[in-house]
Amino acid sequence: MKTTIGCGSEIELRIPRQAEFVCVARKTAATVAHHLSFAWDAVRDIELAVGEACNNAIEHVPAELGQEIVVRLGVEPDRLVVEVIDQGEGFDPEEAEQGVADGETVRGFGIIVMRSVMDEVEIRCDPETGTCVRMIKRRPSQ
């Protein structure tokens, strides 16, 4: 079955801000990308980037600042716009990219990965509205 997702469509997903639900968000994004005829590698890139953005939302937001992650997938004629939004106060992307030892693991690779696999990545932090990671992947020519 091939479903058509029209231009102008917006798909919004709300998941609990818990590690166990990140796979729901990334697999949904991968499914949408597949239906938009992205190549297999690009589908996996989008899946990875959404997973990393959700990981950030889990890592950088204190528990008291919201229990939900919103993932929006906006279908435009020439690109897929992905927004991953949380209610946190945000973080310094440059600092986050330096890598942080956290107990016995090291964090900080996620932003590097997102920037590498997506065409554009913008991180907007607002103490009132939260943090939005906005990513763009250009669609293949029709």
Place this chain on the structure above:
Amino acid sequence: MDTQLEIASRLEGAETGVLSLSGEVDVSNVQRVREAVLELLERGAKNLVFDLTGTEYMDSSGLGVLVGLLKKVKELGGTLAVAAAQPRVKRLFEITGLNQVFPLCDDVEGALKEVGA
């Protein structure tokens, strides 16, 4: 509930642990990976081989755990190698520059040689 991942571990000789990861490694199950490795270290392993033949997906949380474990095995005087990473996973190492940190071997046999087993 976590993402589907099967973890198999074994000792190869007295000092080398081999961990095979089949499925998807993500933020929901990296702790299980770490715990499996710590168990191998408790059983006497000081060198580690990560067999990624069946690893279909890995994100940066998986890399973060590997980097933490590398530090730990170095403290024990050992080393760590990665075997049979699939193209998507190998790309993740390249993007982050960790291909310069971890030996990426074509297969488990090569990784065992790399760690001196």
